[in-house]
Amino acid sequence: MLKGHQSWVFRNKPVIVSTAAVVGPFEGRGPLAEDFDIIHGDSFIGQDSWEKAERTLLEEASTIAIERAGITKEQVQFHIGGDLLNQIMSSSYASRTLTIPYIGVFGACSTSMESLALASYLIDTGGAKHVLAATCSHNSSAEKQFRYPTEYGSQKPPTAQYTATGSGAAVVAGSGSGPVVVAATIGRVVDMGIKDPFNMGAAMAPAAVDTITAHFRDLQVGPDHYDMIVTGDLAKVGHDIASELFDKHNIPMHKTRFRDCGMMLYDYDKQMVQAGGSGCACSAVVTYGHLIRKLRKGELKRILVVATGSLHSPLAIQQGESIPGIAHAVAIEAVPESPVEGG
Amino acid sequence: MLKGHQSWVFRNKPVIVSTAAVVGPFEGRGPLAEDFDIIHGDSFIGQDSWEKAERTLLEEASTIAIERAGITKEQVQFHIGGDLLNQIMSSSYASRTLTIPYIGVFGACSTSMESLALASYLIDTGGAKHVLAATCSHNSSAEKQFRYPTEYGSQKPPTAQYTATGSGAAVVAGSGSGPVVVAATIGRVVDMGIKDPFNMGAAMAPAAVDTITAHFRDLQVGPDHYDMIVTGDLAKVGHDIASELFDKHNIPMHKTRFRDCGMMLYDYDKQMVQAGGSGCACSAVVTYGHLIRKLRKGELKRILVVATGSLHSPLAIQQGESIPGIAHAVAIEAVPESPVEGG
Numbered sequence: 001m002l003k004g005h006q007s008w009v010f011r012n013k014p015v016i017v018s019t020a021a022v023v024g025p026f027e028g029r030g031p032l033a034e035d036f037d038i039i040h041g042d043s044f045i046g047q048d049s050w051e052k053a054e055r056t057l058l059e060e061a062s063t064i065a066i067e068r069a070g071i072t073k074e075q076v077q078f079h080i081g082g083d084l085l086n087q088i089m090s091s092s093y094a095s096r097t098l099t100i101p102y103i104g105v106f107g108a109c110s111t112s113m114e115s116l117a118l119a120s121y122l123i124d125t126g127g128a129k130h131v132l133a134a135t136c137s138h139n140s141s142a143e144k145q146f147r148y149p150t151e152y153g154s155q156k157p158p159t160a161q162y163t164a165t166g167s168g169a170a171v172v173a174g175s176g177s178g179p180v181v182v183a184a185t186i187g188r189v190v191d192m193g194i195k196d197p198f199n200m201g202a203a204m205a206p207a208a209v210d211t212i213t214a215h216f217r218d219l220q221v222g223p224d225h226y227d228m229i230v231t232g233d234l235a236k237v238g239h240d241i242a243s244e245l246f247d248k249h250n251i252p253m254h255k256t257r258f259r260d261c262g263m264m265l266y267d268y269d270k271q272m273v274q275a276g277g278s279g280c281a282c283s284a285v286v287t288y289g290h291l292i293r294k295l296r297k298g299e300l301k302r303i304l305v306v307a308t309g310s311l312h313s314p315l316a317i318q319q320g321e322s323i324p325g326i327a328h329a330v331a332i333e334a335v336p337e338s339p340v341e342g343g
Numbered sequence: 344m345l346k347g348h349q350s351w352v353f354r355n356k357p358v359i360v361s362t363a364a365v366v367g368p369f370e371g372r373g374p375l376a377e378d379f380d381i382i383h384g385d386s387f388i389g390q391d392s393w394e395k396a397e398r399t400l401l402e403e404a405s406t407i408a409i410e411r412a413g414i415t416k417e418q419v420q421f422h423i424g425g426d427l428l429n430q431i432m433s434s435s436y437a438s439r440t441l442t443i444p445y446i447g448v449f450g451a452c453s454t455s456m457e458s459l460a461l462a463s464y465l466i467d468t469g470g471a472k473h474v475l476a477a478t479c480s481h482n483s484s485a486e487k488q489f490r491y492p493t494e495y496g497s498q499k500p501p502t503a504q505y506t507a508t509g510s511g512a513a514v515v516a517g518s519g520s521g522p523v524v525v526a527a528t529i530g531r532v533v534d535m536g537i538k539d540p541f542n543m544g545a546a547m548a549p550a551a552v553d554t555i556t557a558h559f560r561d562l563q564v565g566p567d568h569y570d571m572i573v574t575g576d577l578a579k580v581g582h583d584i585a586s587e588l589f590d591k592h593n594i595p596m597h598k599t600r601f602r603d604c605g606m607m608l609y610d611y612d613k614q615m616v617q618a619g620g621s622g623c624a625c626s627a628v629v630t631y632g633h634l635i636r637k638l639r640k641g642e643l644k645r646i647l648v649v650a651t652g653s654l655h656s657p658l659a660i661q662q663g664e665s666i667p668g669i670a671h672a673v674a675i676e677a678v679p680e681s682p683v684e685g686g
Contacts (some may be wrong), residue, residue: 001469002472005420005444006420006444037604049662051658073423077345084450086430087655092424092669095657096533099532101530101557102346102450102530104447104448108430108443124470125344125470126344126468128345145658187419187445188443188444190439191439214444258513315428315429319394321436326435
């Protein structure tokens with residue numbers, strides 16, 4: 001149900017009964033490798049194009065999550081998902097394989113939490129028994145679509161981000177064992193005039209701050225409420241901007257608890273990812289691979305995942321537009337014991 | 344709440360308190376001209392690109408619908424919408440102007456009913472007080488993105504469809520005056536192997552039949568239940584295929600009550616639209632301009648709008664893929680008196 005202006009609280013505590021995270025070779029050499037279900041050795045994943053490889057990642061993650069939930073795909077009422085490719089091609093074609101009624105969504109890299117928020121909403125209100133939320137991205141298909149031909153091997157500025165190759169999927173249900181989704185905040189489109197497609201962090205940071213601030217206001221909680229508040233893919237540049245904005249607004253974010261998936265997925269010292277990771281898969285594989293594991297083990301109790309999306313369209317940039325950002329936040333708890341509403 | 348496998352029934356009868364339909368010059372010369380709020384005389388709508396024109400149409404329709412609902416945009420909790428352009432650019436940039444928390448969705452031309460279904464769901468379950476559902480398309484921006492450069496003036500086969508220029512928007516609320524949304528069925532992705540981007544009707548027809556059949560099964564109703572069952576944009580070719588499929592499955596669709604927005608929007612004898620209209624705007628302007636008016640006047644009592652989407656991505660076609668289709672259905676009634684569940 002609605003809480004405040006743009007948030008939902010889930011009184012029936014939808015359960016994330018299973019998740020899966022599948023990644024490419026580069027992500028498999030990062031610090032979270034042990035948390036992934038499949039690490040592919042080749043970025044083509046046995047396909048003849050990167051786009052088909054991306055779709056295969058999504059099909060794999062979805063299939064593993066559904067199997068792990070102990071159900072068949074026929075028992076899943078809705079598949080909610082999207083990706084970065086034009087016409088969310090990977091999700092639509094994967095859904096053709098899954099044959100689950102399909103709600104296509106798009107919020108660029110915020111799609112991971114947009115889909116989890118909607119899935120949790122449907123479960124909470126009796127609109128489904130099982131919902132699959134899944135997203136994916138592929139470094140090479142994104143590079144050729146959004147920036148330069150991959151073969152061109154263009155050099156990148158330090159503000160650029162590395163689109164993650166992978167897919168994360170979750171099955172949400174009304175009952176079962178697993179972390180529970182307790183609230184979600186849907187973000188507004190925020191545009192601070194950034195026109196550089198090699199600086200997505202700066203484009204997304206104000207949106208992240210806007211959504212987190214709205215979440216605090218709507219739920220009447222503060223940063224202390226969470227063990228970890230983790231943005232999707234602001235990476236180093238965007239994370240620094242967001243931290244400064246919180247300081248400016250006198251919102252005391254804990255330096256050690258305010259994290260970013262784009263800074264967690266790769267090893268800065270060894271992997272050349274400029275400012276950090278990005279892509280629909282970035283927050284999806286870190287959340288569904290790494291963070292959910294920590295929640296299951298009790299190493300984290302309560303987190304807020306704020307997936308950030310740069311609504312970058314090459315055509316808009318060619319027409320002189322700036323890049324708007326958006327962020328959607330989902331609050332997940334290890335055990336369904338403490339009410340979120342502070343009262 | 345869930346009904347059957349892939350449908351929702353809305354017990355609290357969300358009200359479509361206002362709608363708006365804005366179109367381009369060509370649509371203004373069609374038979375539904377009197378039902379539109381604005382008919383633009385120029386397809387650039389005072390902008391310097393067709394993409395910006397498309398966004399302007401969406402901003403106009405949204406603004407009119409919100410004003411007509413007697414509220415301010417600050418009173419709208421969520422804007423749900425999408426369009427055909429890569430990265431649903433028109434919707435995202437319009438949402439930047441609207442500054443309403445934004446749920447971007449994509450189902451190609453089925454987006455109109457995907458967004459109305461979700462908006463109605465949120466209202467029915469207390470997730471919002473007012474939701475804006477809005478979609479748009481523009482003939483020239485779609486042509487250049489999906490087919491050939493507009494300047495090329497390519498000839499078209501008779502199976503081709505004409506993407507509508509326009510935007511339709513609706514405000515859904517928990518109470519108020521207007522037609523009510525009583526049920527929705529979310530469709531699956533269906534692919535019958537069509538590879539011709541100039542024959543969308545054939546690609547979408549099986550999806551329309553799949554969703555309508557699922558709707559009948561889930562709600563335990565038949566074609567007789569509705570005054571009109573109207574598909575989004577199958578146009579002549581797709582409508583004929585769908586009619587044949589229903590005959591084959593022994594589902595007795597009424598010839599006069601089974602209609603298609605793509606065949607209603609233009610004047611076949613005078614306007615060169617090949618098989619008929621298409622685009623996110625097609626079902627949106629026919630529904631929000633024409634059909635809602637008929638429901639308000641009592642000329643229609645109960646309709647099922649089945650927006651059809653061809654999940655066509657040029658890149659997928661270039662890689663030898665066929666074009667999957669999808670369809671989402673929304674049942675709308677003139678007065679909130681008769682339960683849909685037949686019991």
